[in-house]
Amino acid sequence: MLILGIDTSCDDTSCAVVKDGRQVLSNIVASQTKLHEKFGGVVPEIASRRHLEVLVPACQEALQQAGVTLKDIDGIAVTNGPGLLGSLLVGVGFAKALAYAAKVPLIDVHHIAGHIYANFLGETLPEFPLLNLVVSGGHSELILMESHGQFRLLGETRDDAAGEVFDKVAREMGLGYPGGPYLDRLAETGDPARIPFPLPKIRGSRYDYSFSGIKTRALLELEAGEKSEAFMRDLAAGFRKGVVDQLLNPVEDLIRQTGARGFALSGGVAANRLLRRESQALAQKLNIPLFVPPMELCTDNGAMIASAGYYKYKLTGGSRSQLETLLLECSAGLPLRSWEVDVG
Ligand code: KG4
Ligand code: ZN
Numbered sequence: 001m002l003i004l005g006i007d008t009s010c011d012d013t014s015c016a017v018v019k020d021g022r023q024v025l026s027n028i029v030a031s032q033t034k035l036h037e038k039f040g041g042v043v044p045e046i047a048s049r050r051h052l053e054v055l056v057p058a059c060q061e062a063l064q065q066a067g068v069t070l071k072d073i074d075g076i077a078v079t080n081g082p083g084l085l086g087s088l089l090v091g092v093g094f095a096k097a098l099a100y101a102a103k104v105p106l107i108d109v110h111h112i113a114g115h116i117y118a119n120f121l122g123e124t125l126p127e128f129p130l131l132n133l134v135v136s137g138g139h140s141e142l143i144l145m146e147s148h149g150q151f152r153l154l155g156e157t158r159d160d161a162a163g164e165v166f167d168k169v170a171r172e173m174g175l176g177y178p179g180g181p182y183l184d185r186l187a188e189t190g191d192p193a194r195i196p197f198p199l200p201k202i203r204g205s206r207y208d209y210s211f212s213g214i215k216t217r218a219l220l221e222l223e224a225g226e227k228s229e230a231f232m233r234d235l236a237a238g239f240r241k242g243v244v245d246q247l248l249n250p251v252e253d254l255i256r257q258t259g260a261r262g263f264a265l266s267g268g269v270a271a272n273r274l275l276r277r278e279s280q281a282l283a284q285k286l287n288i289p290l291f292v293p294p295m296e297l298c299t300d301n302g303a304m305i306a307s308a309g310y311y312k313y314k315l316t317g318g319s320r321s322q323l324e325t326l327l328l329e330c331s332a333g334l335p336l337r338s339w340e341v342d343v344g
Helices: 035-036 042-068 085-102 112-121 163-174 181-188 212-222 229-248 251-258 273-286 302-316 322-327
Strands: 002-007 014-021 025-032 075-082 106-110 130-135 140-145 151-156 262-266
Touching: 002 085, 002 112, 002 302, 014 042, 014 302, 025 042, 025 302, 035 042, 042 085, 075 085, 075 302, 085 106, 085 322, 106 112, 106 140, 106 302, 112 130, 112 140, 112 151, 112 262, 112 302, 130 229, 130 251, 140 251, 151 251, 163 181, 163 212, 163 229, 181 229, 181 273, 212 229, 212 251, 229 251, 229 273, 251 273, 262 273
Parallel strands: 002 075, 075 106, 130 262
Antiparallel strands: 002 014, 014 025, 130 140, 140 151
16 A cells, blocks of 8 residues: 655655555655754744645655656545644645545644654564654653554653754754754763753653753853853753753653553654663663664654554544545644544
8 A cells, every 4th residue: 555645744845655654665855944044943934835835846756756656646644733834734735635636545644643653664563562752843752552543641841842952052052953963963072971960850740851941051051151162062961961861761660660562762853862872771771672763764754654644544444535535624733642443
């Protein structure tokens, strides 16, 4: 079964063709980084206009690279939230029209479900229960999956997302855009012990995160510090360790409690070198496999949407009528819901 996956949730226009939810035949990502760089963040209006310009050529290229035509496509999967509303509208509007014209099912995919399913594109399939740490520019969540499409939220951030604080601190440090990868690289050569960032105390849940305190602390250290090269490296290293320590702090407990048979990282921040190393060490200690997508599948892409769309279609069936296809809506704050199994 061939699925065309489309993601326009933020500032990347992505289209991919995936076979049977597992085999990536093409994965086109038209990045808008250069357009937003000078503003130091994504400008929503510019992002949606750019999606309009490049979405059709990106899909054509995805079909071409996969060596197929629209006639060979069995279903279209599209991100309908969460994300920037204007950006989502472009992808969903296009996908609806295409699915209607091609008379194929349209499968709506939650962006976080998409990130999680990037881990189903590798050689080894994860087993359930699977504990997922989803960390991106907009999300920091711990999600347990007992089976396909069953998502149980066990922890989430109370304020900023991990990617967001990486980007903010990196920007103030004068590093590149988006800042996460630059700060990560700089931190590799620094001493994390010079400026330590202890774990915050969070009232209520043992498994929730809070990154705004650590961000403020880093900005204050930056203001007061000497700003030499060595200082910047050490600050980056200490800050990165603080974020990663917090992200992994609940994981051992949750894996033991839930009997998880695998631990999976996903989302843009899963590209972080320290997070990958520390997660590997933890998984080894607990004797369970760690799943991390290759770099190009960590950040936003259409292949992960196509994979999630395939598994969702298998589970929920393609009962939506052509008219219902045209009524699909998108939402900037779409909540993650488990997929309803088709019993009909
Ligand atoms: O998943 P993604 O492409 O977009 C969202 O859905 O948000 O994630 C982008 C985020 C950005 O905040 C970026 O700085 C961060 O992922 N990121 C990293 C690294 N690579 C990307 N953060 C820390 N270390 C990295 N190596
Ligand atoms: Zn994302």
